Amino acid sequence: MNALGRHLLVELHECDKEALNDLGFLRKVMLDAAIECGAMVLGESFHRFSPQGVSGVVIIAESHLSIHTWPEYAYAAVDVFTCGTSVQPEKAAELLVEKLGSRNHSLLEIPRGVLVTV
Amino acid sequence: MNALGRHLLVELHECDKEALNDLGFLRKVMLDAAIECGAMVLGESFHRFSPQGVSGVVIIAESHLSIHTWPEYAYAAVDVFTCGTSVQPEKAAELLVEKLGSRNHSLLEIPRGVLVTV
Numbered sequence: 719m720n721a722l723g724r725h726l727l728v729e730l731h732e733c734d735k736e737a738l739n740d741l742g743f744l745r746k747v748m749l750d751a752a753i754e755c756g757a758m759v760l761g762e763s764f765h766r767f768s769p770q771g772v773s774g775v776v777i778i779a780e781s782h783l784s785i786h787t788w789p790e791y792a793y794a795a796v797d798v799f800t801c802g803t804s805v806q807p808e809k810a811a812e813l814l815v816e817k818l819g820s821r822n823h824s825l826l827e828i829p830r831g832v833l834v835t836v
Numbered sequence: 837m838n839a840l841g842r843h844l845l846v847e848l849h850e851c852d853k854e855a856l857n858d859l860g861f862l863r864k865v866m867l868d869a870a871i872e873c874g875a876m877v878l879g880e881s882f883h884r885f886s887p888q889g890v891s892g893v894v895i896i897a898e899s900h901l902s903i904h905t906w907p908e909y910a911y912a913a914v915d916v917f918t919c920g921t922s923v924q925p926e927k928a929a930e931l932l933v934e935k936l937g938s939r940n941h942s943l944l945e946i947p948r949g950v951l952v953t954v
Contacts, residue, residue, distance in 0.1 A: 725845070788840055830845070
């Protein structure tokens with residue numbers, strides 16, 4: 719299939735609740751994940767919510783990674799959206815599963831920008 | 837279904853190519869889209885690529901909006917990820933379809949954080 723991008727939607731359940739509320743830790747893990755999959759980091763934006771939860775996005779030259787956490791449910795929603803053949807988004811997903819201690823996770827890949835040539 | 841978030845994946849084909857390469861325009865449209873759906877903007881990060889294309893993310897209190905454009909294919913990949921009942925992500929999608937002049941688009945909604953209660 720002729721797609722411009724690969725978009726991984728990663729559902730991370732049964733994570734370490736403390737990790738999901740630690741902005742500094744999540745920022746480092748997300749930047750590490752970007753590097754792990756071979757991406758070039760261009761920018762990032764992270765926010766902690768009250769009373770709990772963190773949202774963060776890392777913009778990469780190959781698209782983006784995002785995370786939204788609900789510590790109260792031990793759950794994080796992660797997206798890894800990449801374009802080009804030099805990156806391996808599943809490596810970022812694997813690192814995040816490991817670092818967040820997820821014991822129940824799923825991954826859905828959606829091709830983005832499927833071009834129909836006639 | 838008991839989901840924490842609504843994630844709209846919007847494929848915008850046959851867009852206005854000039855609009856897809858105009859960072860200032862896209863930044864304004866994405867911020868307008870966030871407001872249109874009732875979200876509270878917390879941060880943003882936009883980048884223009886050489887020779888063409890723009891990536892941008894708007895972090896909102898309710899999750900995020902992102903856009904990646906390929907002017908050479910008149911295509912943009914948009915995500916609108918929201919949580920809570922006070923926002924209407926489809927309104928953001930509708931605004932982006934209109935402002936980017938997309939004549940061929942599709943929308944896929946993926947529930948995120950589906951909690952199984954036993």
